[in-house]
Amino acid sequence: xxxxxxxxxxxxxxxxxxxxxxxxxxxxxxxxxxxxxxxxxxxxxxxxxxxxxxxxxxxxxxxxxxxxxxxxxxxxxxxxxxxxxxxxxxxxxxxxxxxxxxxxxxxxxxxxxxxxxxxxxxxxxxxxxxxxxxxxxxxxxxxxxxxxxxxxxxxxxxxxxxxxxxxxxxxxxxxxxxxxxxxxxxxxxxxxxxxxxxxxxxxxxxxxxxxxxxxxxxxxxxxxxxxxxxxxxxxxxxxxxx
Numbered sequence: 249x250x251x252x253x254x255x256x257x258x259x260x261x262x263x264x265x266x267x268x269x270x271x272x273x274x275x276x277x278x279x280x281x282x283x284x285x286x287x288x289x290x291x292x293x294x295x296x297x298x299x300x301x302x303x304x305x306x307x308x309x310x311x312x313x314x315x316x317x318x319x320x321x322x323x324x325x326x327x328x329x330x331x332x333x334x335x336x337x338x339x340x341x342x343x344x345x346x347x348x349x350x351x352x353x354x355x356x357x358x359x360x361x362x363x364x365x366x367x368x369x370x371x372x373x374x375x376x377x378x379x380x381x382x383x384x385x386x387x388x389x390x391x392x393x394x395x396x397x398x399x400x401x402x403x404x405x406x407x408x409x410x411x412x413x414x415x416x417x418x419x420x421x422x423x424x425x426x427x428x429x430x431x432x433x434x435x436x437x438x439x440x441x442x443x444x445x446x447x448x449x450x451x452x453x454x455x456x457x458x459x460x461x462x463x464x465x466x467x468x469x470x471x472x473x474x475x476x477x478x479x480x481x482x483x484x485x486x487x488x489x490x
Contacts, residue, residue, distance in 0.1 A: 343412035386416035397468035
């Protein structure tokens with residue numbers, strides 16, 4: 249891991265654990281570099297990244313201050329669906345299928361999977377109370393790809409003790425401390441259809457939102473997913489950028 253990333257993490261942790269609370273001013277660069285035992289160039293680069301991510305603001309005559317509502321760190325913006333739509337009370341994950349399968353048209357397109365690759369496939373039902381709120385289908389890239397692009401994720405998948413109660417994306421985010429992830433999603437309107445309707449205990453003609461998601465480590469796609477949310481599911485926050 250790059251030293252600047254490690255330093256970024258140390259300062260971000262200090263912000264989130266209250267060592268540097270919202271509104272406080274960081275020590276001067278020379279003092280902070282001494283306290284952390286790092287060079288000033290490395291510190292300056294980490295501080296610039298923290299400013300770009302919205303954790304710090306530079307105030308003329310004051311210095312660098314912690315924002316009143318610092319956002320979570322950049323790699324944490326990739327968030328498991330069960331937390332994203334849980335509105336403070338995460339949905340429960342129940343495994344429907346955990347398997348290894350050959351590439352499909354979907355995984356060939358989104359994970360660039362080789363023809364004879366073996367891909368982990370997890371299908372899960374997300375529930376709140378007694379209501380099925382979403383159906384998730386997730387695929388991880390082949391093990392050799394993960395070992396090169398994100399070995400901690402590869403290890404976490406192999407070591408996961410209770411896959412029947414967690415999503416693949418939750419395993420990924422937990423294994424990505426200090427790893428910058430990026431994701432792209434598309435949202436389309438559709439109908440559940442017979443099979444998905446049966447899984448979600450809804451009529452086949454129930455309107456639904458289909459979210460397609462691809463997560464990358466660097467430039468390498470490592471996870472692809474389809475999330476089906478029927479009418480009546482908890483609201484899905486959507487941020488749109490130009």
